[in-house]
Amino acid sequence: MNIALIGHGKMGAEVERIALAKQIGVKKIFTVENNPDGKALTRESLREVDVCIEFSMPAAAVKNIGAVAKAGVPIVVGTTGWYDQLDSVRKLIEKSGTGMVYAPNFSVGINVLHQLINCAAHLFDKYEMYDAAIRETHHRGKLDSPSGTALHLSQLLLRQIRRIDRVVAGNPDGKIPPGGLSVSSTRLGSVVGEHSVVFDSEADTLEIVHRAKNRSGFALGALIAAGWIRDKKGVYTMEDVLTT
Numbered sequence: 001m002n003i004a005l006i007g008h009g010k011m012g013a014e015v016e017r018i019a020l021a022k023q024i025g026v027k028k029i030f031t032v033e034n035n036p037d038g039k040a041l042t043r044e045s046l047r048e049v050d051v052c053i054e055f056s057m058p059a060a061a062v063k064n065i066g067a068v069a070k071a072g073v074p075i076v077v078g079t080t081g082w083y084d085q086l087d088s089v090r091k092l093i094e095k096s097g098t099g100m101v102y103a104p105n106f107s108v109g110i111n112v113l114h115q116l117i118n119c120a121a122h123l124f125d126k127y128e129m130y131d132a133a134i135r136e137t138h139h140r141g142k143l144d145s146p147s148g149t150a151l152h153l154s155q156l157l158l159r160q161i162r163r164i165d166r167v168v169a170g171n172p173d174g175k176i177p178p179g180g181l182s183v184s185s186t187r188l189g190s191v192v193g194e195h196s197v198v199f200d201s202e203a204d205t206l207e208i209v210h211r212a213k214n215r216s217g218f219a220l221g222a223l224i225a226a227g228w229i230r231d232k233k234g235v236y237t238m239e240d241v242l243t244t
């Protein structure tokens, strides 16, 4: 398989390192300098590329996805913070007849965490004495807040626990309203990514925590997704990659 990297920051560099160790060809690297507004991503520049892997910035991701779709190449998108435009991106991918896997978190551990949270939330739905909250911590340079992973975990809780009906992100101004799910973010040093889902009652606390030790799990997951999407059309998440 031959890939192109779009974005060569912390994640792009890690994907490159793991790809080379696995004898996956890194044919092109697109950066903010050589790819302003996604303009360098063309059918010609991606001629030898089977799949693009996109880890750039929220403001750049949608243009990059659009250009890659127009070039007829499947894409794996790791960038977070653009999901408000997911509907239009989905239409664009479907219209172009290409494939996309997107995920706020490509690590296998986080995707197993999703299953655990689904199961726990389903069970706690019946027990009104339990409250729930999400905490996340990332390095100081992270652009979006709460993290895409924390927002995804919130959606899992909102879907399963009927007494929770909205996310209250950041520090609430006064008491948290009834039905609010507290999602708090801390930005600290060089923390790669920590997510914790807490269920609390007067009697006990259950806390399920995922700690990324480095970026290799995200990069490996993105490469697994690249191999998976290579010959597929349509829009998928990492859950599809890991369960089908």
Ligand SMILES: NC(=O)c1ccc[n+]([C@@H]2O[C@H](COP(=O)([O-])OP(=O)(O)OC[C@H]3O[C@@H](n4cnc5c(N)ncnc54)[C@H](OP(=O)(O)O)[C@@H]3O)[C@@H](O)[C@H]2O)c1
Binding pocket: 006, 007, 008, 009, 010, 011, 012, 030, 031, 032, 033, 035, 036, 037, 038, 055, 056, 057, 058, 060, 064, 077, 078, 079, 080, 081, 103, 104, 105, 106, 107, 142, 143, 218
């Ligand atoms: N899904 C996951 O598993 C996962 C895991 C970790 C991180 N992330 C997300 O992935 C994204 C990248 O994270 P990171 O830690 O690698 O960030 P980073 O170190 O800041 O790197 C982002 C890179 O994107 C480049 N860029 C900006 N516009 C571009 C364009 N038009 N074309 C090509 N490259 C462009 C930037 O170039 P300059 O440096 O020159 O500005 C920078 O090198 C973030 O949204 C982060 O939240 C996702």
